[in-house]
Amino acid sequence: MTTSKTSESSAAAPLLDLQALVVTVRRRRRLWCAMTLLGLLAGAAVAVLMPPQPSAVTKVLVAHKEDQPNDTGTLIRTDVELLQTTRIADQALQALKSPEKPEDFMRDYRGTGLTNNVLQIDVTGDSDAEAVARAKALADAFVADHVRRMQETAEAEAKVLLDQRDRMREELAEVNKEIGDQSPSSDPKASAGIESLFSRRAELDSRIADFDQRAAEARTGTPKVIAGTQIVDAPRAVRHSLPKAAATNAAIGLVLGLVLGLALAAVGTVVADRPVLRRDIAANLGASVIAELPRRSGRLWQRRRTRTARERLTVSLARTMRGSTEPVSLLELGCARSASAIALNVARAVAADEPVVVIDGLPGPQLAKRRPKPGDPTVVSGEGVAAVSPQQRRFGVGSVAPGTAWTDLQYLGTQTVLVVRAGHGSAAWLHTVARQLADQRIPVIGVVLIDPDPRDRTDGTLWDGLHTALRGRSERLPRHNGTERPSWAMRVPDNDQEAR
Structure with missing residues (x-):
C-alpha cells in the first residue's frame, strides 16, 4: 500500500512546485545579491571608464x-x-x-x-x-x-x-x-x-x-x-554630469543584475532539483524529520532558542541510545561539522551513565583531529575499531555523501539517524540514500534537518514507517486499550487507517 500511495502522490504532484521554487530562490540570495552588486558596480564603472562622447x-x-x-x-x-x-x-x-x-x-x-x-x-x-x-x-x-x-x-x-x-x-x-x-x-x-x-x-x-x-x-x-x-x-x-551618469548606469545595472540573478537562481533550482522543504526531504528519504537546527549560531537573540533545540535533540538521541539494544549511528549529508558536534554531545550525555565509544567514519578531520576536552568520549577510527570491546556501547558517525562505501555503514550501526542539510542533496541522491540503507537493512529512525528554511510551514512527519520511526519506539509493544490493536494504531486517522 505504501508503494501505491507513493506512486499516486508522485503522479498527482505538479511539474513545478512554486512554493519550493520560491523558498530555494530565497535561500540562494547570495547568488542574486552578488549579481545585483556586480551589476551595480559594472554600471558605475561603465559611466566612469567609458564616458559619453562630446x-x-x-x-x-x-x-x-x-x-x-x-x-x-x-x-x-x-x-x-x-x-x-x-x-x-x-x-x-x-x-x-x-x-x-x-x-x-x-x-x-x-x-x-x-x-x-x-x-x-x-x-x-x-x-x-x-x-x-x-x-x-x-x-x-x-x-x-x-x-x-x-x-x-x-x-x-x-x-x-x-x-x-x-x-x-x-x-x-x-x-x-x-x-x-x-x-x-x-x-x-x-x-x-x-x-x-x-x-x-x-x-x-x-x-x-x-x-x-x-x-x-x-x-x-x-x-x-x-x-x-x-x-x-x-x-x-x-x-554631461559624471555623478548623474554613474547613478543612472548603476541603477540600470542593479536592476539588470537582480533580474539576471533571480533568473539564474530559478533555473538552477529547477535543474538541480534539490529539496529544501521538510515535506519533500521526508518524502524522499522515507523518514520523518525529528529535529531542526540552524547551520550557524545565528544572531544574539536566536542563540538561546538554538541552544534549547540542541539540548532537546541531545536528550532525545541519548534516551534512544540507552533504550536500544542495537547500535545507533549518525550519518550526515552535507553537514559533517554539525553531525560531529551532535555526536559528541550525545556521546557525552550517554557517557555519564555508561562507557561509550564514538566510531569515526567521517571522511574529514572533524572528529579525528579535534582536541579532546575533559569528559569527552573515546573516538576511534580505522584499525582502532577492532580493539573496541563488545561490552562497550558504540556510536558510529559516518557520511552518505557521494563516494560512500555503503557496505561499511552497517559496522557503524544497525539503525541510523540522518543529519541532512536542506538543499544540499538532489532528490535523486536522497532516493539513492534511502534505497542503499534499505538494502543494507539499516532502518532510518529519524532525520535531523540542518539549515532549514525559517518560513517553511510544511509537515515533515510521515504516517507510514511508524515501526521504525523514533516517535514510535515507545509504542512498539502492543498496548491493548480494550482491543487487539496497539495504542499508536488507535491514533491513526480513518483515512490513513484505511490506506494501511
Whole structure:
C-alpha cells in the first residue's frame, strides 16, 4: 500500500512546485545579491571608464506649405529621414571642409521630431567645439536644402499654372479672331453663333485671371515658408554630469543584475532539483524529520532558542541510545561539522551513565583531529575499531555523501539517524540514500534537518514507517486499550487507517 500511495502522490504532484521554487530562490540570495552588486558596480564603472562622447544639440523650426492642425507628424518624420541622407551630410561636410565620408558622418548625428514643426539635431564629435561646429553646419545645410526644395516646388507649381494660362490666352486669341468685327444680327442662327463666341471669350478671360491669381499665390506662399524655417535654438555643447551618469548606469545595472540573478537562481533550482522543504526531504528519504537546527549560531537573540533545540535533540538521541539494544549511528549529508558536534554531545550525555565509544567514519578531520576536552568520549577510527570491546556501547558517525562505501555503514550501526542539510542533496541522491540503507537493512529512525528554511510551514512527519520511526519506539509493544490493536494504531486517522 505504501508503494501505491507513493506512486499516486508522485503522479498527482505538479511539474513545478512554486512554493519550493520560491523558498530555494530565497535561500540562494547570495547568488542574486552578488549579481545585483556586480551589476551595480559594472554600471558605475561603465559611466566612469567609458564616458559619453562630446556632443552638441540644436533645434530647427521647419515650416511646411502643407501644414495642417490635424497633422499626425508625417511631415516632420519626412524631415528626419531627409536629414539622414548623404546629400545633407555632404553639404555639411563641404561647409566644414572635412574630408570625412558622408556615410561615416551620418553615424555621428541623428534627428528627432519633437513636434510637427520642431526638429532636434544631436551631433557627436571629438571635442565640444567640433560637435558645435558640426551641429551648426548640419542645421544650416538642412535649412538651405529645405528652402531650396520649397522654392523649387513653388516655381514648378507656378510654371504649370502659367503654362495653362498661356494656353488659355492662345485659345482666347483664336476666339477673338473668329469674332472679329462681327456684331449680333437679325439672323437668329448667326446671332446664336456670335453669342456663343462671346460667352466662350468671357469664360476664357475668367480662367486666365484665375490662373494668374493662383500662380501669384503659389509664389507668395514661398517667402512665408522660407522665413518660417530657421534655427530657433543655437547649437550648444551638451554638458554631461559624471555623478548623474554613474547613478543612472548603476541603477540600470542593479536592476539588470537582480533580474539576471533571480533568473539564474530559478533555473538552477529547477535543474538541480534539490529539496529544501521538510515535506519533500521526508518524502524522499522515507523518514520523518525529528529535529531542526540552524547551520550557524545565528544572531544574539536566536542563540538561546538554538541552544534549547540542541539540548532537546541531545536528550532525545541519548534516551534512544540507552533504550536500544542495537547500535545507533549518525550519518550526515552535507553537514559533517554539525553531525560531529551532535555526536559528541550525545556521546557525552550517554557517557555519564555508561562507557561509550564514538566510531569515526567521517571522511574529514572533524572528529579525528579535534582536541579532546575533559569528559569527552573515546573516538576511534580505522584499525582502532577492532580493539573496541563488545561490552562497550558504540556510536558510529559516518557520511552518505557521494563516494560512500555503503557496505561499511552497517559496522557503524544497525539503525541510523540522518543529519541532512536542506538543499544540499538532489532528490535523486536522497532516493539513492534511502534505497542503499534499505538494502543494507539499516532502518532510518529519524532525520535531523540542518539549515532549514525559517518560513517553511510544511509537515515533515510521515504516517507510514511508524515501526521504525523514533516517535514510535515507545509504542512498539502492543498496548491493548480494550482491543487487539496497539495504542499508536488507535491514533491513526480513518483515512490513513484505511490506506494501511
